[in-house]
Amino acid sequence: MNVYLLQVVNGIGIGMLYFLLAVGLSIIFGLLRFVNFAHGAFYLLGAYFCFQAMQWGMNFWLALVVVPLLVAFCAWVVEKVLLRHVYAQAHEFHILVTVGLALVLQEGVILIWGPLGDNVATPEALQGVVMWGNFIYPKYRLFVIGFTAVFALALWWVLEGTRLGSAVRAGSESTEMVSLLGINVFRIFSLVFALGAGTAALAGVLAAPIRGVEPFMGIEALGIAFVIVVVGGMGSFAGALVGGLLIGIVQSVMSTLWPEGARLMIYVAMAAVLLLRPHGLLGRG
Amino acid sequence: MTAHADNASLSFNPQHPVPHTSHLAHPGTPLLEARGVVKRYGKFVALHGVDLTVQPRTVHSVIGPNGAGKTTLFHTLTGTTGVSGGTVVFNGHDVTAEADHQRVQRGIARSFQVTSLFANLSVRENLRLAAQGVKRAGAFDLWHPPSGARAHNDVVDGVLERMALTRFANQTAGVLSHGQQRRLEVGMALAAQPLAIFLDEPTSGMGVDDLDEMKRMIRGLRDDYTVVLIEHNMNIVMDISDTVTVMQLGRVLVEGTPDAVRRDERVRRAYLGNMITGGRA
Amino acid sequence: MARLGTHFQLLLVIAVALILPLVIRSGSLATEVLIYAIAVAGCNLLLGFTGLLSFGQGIFFGLGSYTAGILLTRLALPLPLALLAAVVVGALAATLVGWFAIRQRGTYFVMLTLAFAQMFYFLAYSLPTLTGGDNGLLDVPRPPIAVGGLELMALKTPWQFYTLVAVCFVIVFWLLLRVTRSVFGRTLLAIRDNEERAAAVGYNVRLFKLAAFAISGAVTGLAGAFLAIMTGIAPLSSIEYHTSEMILVMTVIGGTGNLFASVLGAAFYVLFSDWLSTLWPRWLLLLGMLLIAVSLFMQRGLWGLGERLWLAVRRKPPADDIDAPSATESRP
Numbered sequence: 016m017n018v019y020l021l022q023v024v025n026g027i028g029i030g031m032l033y034f035l036l037a038v039g040l041s042i043i044f045g046l047l048r049f050v051n052f053a054h055g056a057f058y059l060l061g062a063y064f065c066f067q068a069m070q071w072g073m074n075f076w077l078a079l080v081v082v083p084l085l086v087a088f089c090a091w092v093v094e095k096v097l098l099r100h101v102y103a104q105a106h107e108f109h110i111l112v113t114v115g116l117a118l119v120l121q122e123g124v125i126l127i128w129g130p131l132g133d134n135v136a137t138p139e140a141l142q143g144v145v146m147w148g149n150f151i152y153p154k155y156r157l158f159v160i161g162f163t164a165v166f167a168l169a170l171w172w173v174l175e176g177t178r179l180g181s182a183v184r185a186g187s188e189s190t191e192m193v194s195l196l197g198i199n200v201f202r203i204f205s206l207v208f209a210l211g212a213g214t215a216a217l218a219g220v221l222a223a224p225i226r227g228v229e230p231f232m233g234i235e236a237l238g239i240a241f242v243i244v245v246v247g248g249m250g251s252f253a254g255a256l257v258g259g260l261l262i263g264i265v266q267s268v269m270s271t272l273w274p275e276g277a278r279l280m281i282y283v284a285m286a287a288v289l290l291l292r293p294h295g296l297l298g299r300g
Numbered sequence: 301m302t303a304h305a306d307n308a309s310l311s312f313n314p315q316h317p318v319p320h321t322s323h324l325a326h327p328g329t330p331l332l333e334a335r336g337v338v339k340r341y342g343k344f345v346a347l348h349g350v351d352l353t354v355q356p357r358t359v360h361s362v363i364g365p366n367g368a369g370k371t372t373l374f375h376t377l378t379g380t381t382g383v384s385g386g387t388v389v390f391n392g393h394d395v396t397a398e399a400d401h402q403r404v405q406r407g408i409a410r411s412f413q414v415t416s417l418f419a420n421l422s423v424r425e426n427l428r429l430a431a432q433g434v435k436r437a438g439a440f441d442l443w444h445p446p447s448g449a450r451a452h453n454d455v456v457d458g459v460l461e462r463m464a465l466t467r468f469a470n471q472t473a474g475v476l477s478h479g480q481q482r483r484l485e486v487g488m489a490l491a492a493q494p495l496a497i498f499l500d501e502p503t504s505g506m507g508v509d510d511l512d513e514m515k516r517m518i519r520g521l522r523d524d525y526t527v528v529l530i531e532h533n534m535n536i537v538m539d540i541s542d543t544v545t546v547m548q549l550g551r552v553l554v555e556g557t558p559d560a561v562r563r564d565e566r567v568r569r570a571y572l573g574n575m576i577t578g579g580r581a
Numbered sequence: 582m583a584r585l586g587t588h589f590q591l592l593l594v595i596a597v598a599l600i601l602p603l604v605i606r607s608g609s610l611a612t613e614v615l616i617y618a619i620a621v622a623g624c625n626l627l628l629g630f631t632g633l634l635s636f637g638q639g640i641f642f643g644l645g646s647y648t649a650g651i652l653l654t655r656l657a658l659p660l661p662l663a664l665l666a667a668v669v670v671g672a673l674a675a676t677l678v679g680w681f682a683i684r685q686r687g688t689y690f691v692m693l694t695l696a697f698a699q700m701f702y703f704l705a706y707s708l709p710t711l712t713g714g715d716n717g718l719l720d721v722p723r724p725p726i727a728v729g730g731l732e733l734m735a736l737k738t739p740w741q742f743y744t745l746v747a748v749c750f751v752i753v754f755w756l757l758l759r760v761t762r763s764v765f766g767r768t769l770l771a772i773r774d775n776e777e778r779a780a781a782v783g784y785n786v787r788l789f790k791l792a793a794f795a796i797s798g799a800v801t802g803l804a805g806a807f808l809a810i811m812t813g814i815a816p817l818s819s820i821e822y823h824t825s826e827m828i829l830v831m832t833v834i835g836g837t838g839n840l841f842a843s844v845l846g847a848a849f850y851v852l853f854s855d856w857l858s859t860l861w862p863r864w865l866l867l868l869g870m871l872l873i874a875v876s877l878f879m880q881r882g883l884w885g886l887g888e889r890l891w892l893a894v895r896r897k898p899p900a901d902d903i904d905a906p907s908a909t910e911s912r913p
Binding site: 125 | 628632681685688689691692693696709823826830833869880
C-alpha cells in the first residue's frame with residue numbers, strides 16, 4: 016500500500032484527536048477569556064483513569080463514556096472551588112493557578128501510578144486490521160476517526176443548535192449581556208470549563224490504546240493543543256478542526272521523511288502559519 | 301523631523317506654552333487634510349468616505365448623533381486604527397500608513413472618550429510619560445533615571461497648573477475623581493506639546509462645576525493649539541468653535557460656521573429637535 | 582520616592598552574595614542559588630516590569646547552556662568568551678521569539694511562548710550531533726580564566742567558581758537595577774499599566790517589549806551558561822518546558838514587585854528543592870499547591886508577605902510605590 020496514503024490516513028486519525036484536544040481549549044477561551052494550562056493534565060487524567068478502569072476489569076466502551084464524565088465532574092468542582100476566586104485577579108494569575116493545578120495533577124499521577132508509562136489494551140472488537148482491496152488499516156484507528164467525527168458533529172450541534180450553545184456563544188461576546196438576560200453566567204462558566212476538560216479527557220481515552228499512558232504526556236498535549244488553536248484560530252470550532260487535521264497530517268508525513276524531526280515540524284508549521292496569518296487560518300482579528 | 305520638542309523646554313512659560321506655528325510646514329495651508337476616509341469592520345462600514353479639512357490655530361468641532369462615526373474618525377486621524385481607504389495628510393506629510401505612536405512625533409496628540417490613563421502611576425508620572433513620548437530618542441535611555449532634565453518638570457508643572465491639577469501631582473491617577481481624570485486626559489495631550497490636539501468628548505460624564513472649568517480650559521487652548529473636538533455639549537461647541545462638521549451614519553452631513561450649522565435644516569432633522577441650539581435661540 | 586532605592590537593593594544583593602557562603606555548606610548549591618537568581622531577574626523584567634508572562638525562559642537558558650557547552654568542548658574558547666557568546670545567543674533568540682510572540686497580546690502571547698518553548702526543545706532533541714540529543718553535552722570543561730598564558734583566576738573548586746558567579750551576579754543585578762530605574766524601565770511599567778495609552782502618547786510599544794525580551798534573554802542565557810559550566814553538562818532538560826515553568830514559579834513565588842524579590846524566589850526554590858527532593862520525590866506536588874496559594878492569596882509573593890509583616894509591625898498604611906504597581910490591580 017502506498018506509504019504516503021497510509022501516513023495521510025494516520026494523519027487524519029491523529030488530526031481528529033488533536034481537534035478533540037484543541038476544541039475544548041478554544042471553547043473555554045471563547046467564553047472565559049483565559050487559557051486553561053491544566054488542559055493537558057485533564058487529557059492525562061482521562062488516559063490514566065481509562066487505564067485504571069480497565070485494570071479493574073471495566074470494558075473500554077464503558078470507560079469511553081464514564082471517564083470523560085468523571086474528569087468533567089472533577090473539572091467542574093475545580094472551577095467552583097479554585098478558579099472562581101481568581102477571576103478578579105490579573106490574567107497572569109488565572110494562568111498560574113491552572114499551571115499549579117497541572118503540576119499537582121501530574122505529580123499526583125506519578126504518585127499513584129509511578130513514573131514509568133504503561134500500555135493500554137485495544138478493545139477486542141477493534142483489534143486487527145480492515146482490508147479493502149489494497150487498503151489495509153488498523154480497525155481501532157478507523158474507529159477513532161469515525162467516533163471523533165460523530166462527536167464533532169454532536170458538539171457542533173450543541174453549540175449552534177441548542178439554547179445552552181447560544182448562551183455559550185453569546186457569553187463569549189458579552190458576559191454582561193448574558194447575565195442581564197437572566198442566565199446564570201457562573202453556572203455556564205462551570206459547565207463550559209467541565210465540557211472543555213471532558214473533551215480533553217475523551218481525547219486521552221481514545222489515545223490511550225494507541226499511545227499508552229505516560230505521566231509527561233500532558234505537557235506534550237498542552238503544547239500541541241496550543242499549536243492547533245494558534246494555527247486554526249482562537250475561539251474557532253472549524254479552526255480547531257482544520258488546524259488539527261493540518262498538523263496531524265504534517266506530523267504523520269514527516270514521520271516517514273524525518274522521524275526525529277516530526278514533532279519539531281509541528282511547531283515549524285505553526286511558525287509558518289503565524290508569519291502569514293497572525294490570527295490563525297480561521298481566526299477573527 | 302519636527303524639532304519642536306527640544307526648543308520648547310528652553311522657552312516654556314507655564315502660563316503661555318510655546319505656539320508652534322513656526323514649525324508648520326506650509327503656513328497658510330490646512331494643518332490636517334483627510335480625503336475619502338473609509339473604515340470597515342468586517343462587513344460593517346463605519347466611515348463612508350469622509351473628507352475633513354482643519355485649518356491651523358482653529359477650533360474645529362465634530363458633532364453628530366450617536367453612531368455617526370465621530371470617534372472612529374478620530375481613531376483614523378490619530379492613527380489609533382488604520383484606514384480601509386482614503387488618505388490623511390498632516391502638516392504636509394502623508395501619515396495614512398503611520399501608527400499612532402508615529403503620528404505623535406508629527407505633532408498629533410489626543411485624549412480618549414473613555415478615560416484611559418496609567419491608573420497605577422502618579423499624576424506627575426502620567427504627564428512625564430506623555431512629555432517624554434514625543435522625544436523618541438530619550439525614551440530608550442537604559443541608564444539614566446527620569447530625574448533632573450529627564451523629568452521634564454517644566455512641561456509637567458505647566459500642564460498641572462493649566463489643568464488645575466497641581467494639588468494632585470503625587471496622587472495615583474486611579475484615585476482621582478472622574479472630573480479630575482478627564483482633566484488629566486486633556487493634560488496628557490498637552491504634555492506632548494503638539495501641533496494639534498484631538499479631544500474626544502472631554503466633558504463626558506462631568507458634573508456642572510467641572511463642566512464650566514473644562515469649558516474655560518478648552519477655550520484657553522485655542523490660543524496656542526489647533527483643536528479638533530468631539531463634543532455633545534452644544535454650549536461649548538457653539539461658543540468656541542470656528543468650524544463645525546456634522547456627521548451622520550459615517551458621512552459628513554454639513555460643515556460650516558456654528559451659526560450656519562445651527563440654521564441648517566438637515567442638521568435639525570438629524571438631531572430630531574433643537575438639541576443642537578443648546579436651548580438658546 | 583520609591584520605597585526600595587537602587588542603592589539599598591544593591592546592598593542587599595551584595596549582602597546575599599557575601600552571606601550565602603556562611604549559610605550554605607555546599608559551594609555548588611550556593612552557586613545554583615545565584616544562577617537561578619539571575620534567570621529569575623530576567624524573567625521578572627518581563628513579568629513584573631513589562632507585564633509579559635513568558636513560558637519561554639527555558640529557551641534562552643538552554644541555549645545559553647548549549648552555547649557555552651559547544652564553545653568550550655569543541656572550540657576550547659576562553660571562558661569569558663563562551664559566557665559572552667551565551668549572552669549574545671540568548672539575546673538573539675529572545676529577539677526572534679519575541680518578535681513572533683509580541684504580535685499577539687494577553688493569553689495568546691503566553692500560549693505562543695509555550696509553543697516556542699516546545700519547538701526549541703524538539704529542535705535540540707532532533708539535532709543530536711550539536712546538542713547531544715537526549716544525553717546532552719557532556720564533559721563541559723571549566724578552564725581557568727587566563728589572558729595570554731597568564732592564569733588570572735582558577736575555577737577548580739566550587740567556591741572558586743562561586744566567586745566568579747557572585748561577581749557576575751552583583752554586576753548583572755546592578756545593571757538590571759539601573760535599567761528598571763531608567764527612563765526605559767519606567768516606560769515598561771507604563772506599558773504594563775496601559776498599553777494603548779503608552780502607544781497613544783508616542784511610544785513604540787512593540788519595540789520596547791522586544792528590547793525587554795532581548796535583555797531578558799541575554800541575562801537568562803548567561804545563567805544557563807553558568808549552570809552548564811558548573812555541572813559540566815548542558816542537558817536537554819535545560820531547554821525543556823519544566824525549566825521555563827520553574828523559572829516562572831520562582832519569579833511568582835518570590836514576588837514581581839521588585840528585582841530583589843527574584844533573589845528570594847530563587848533562593849526559596851533552590852534550597853527548598855534541595856532539602857525536600859531527597860525526603861519526598863513528589864515534592865513538586867507541594868510546589869504546585871504553593872503556586873495555587875500564591876495566585877489566590879499572596880499575589881505579591883514572598884516579598885509581599887514580608888512587606889505585609891513589616892507594615893503590620895510598624896502599623897503604617899502602605900505608601901504609594903511608583904516603581905512597583907500591584908500585580909493584583911487588573912489593568913483597563
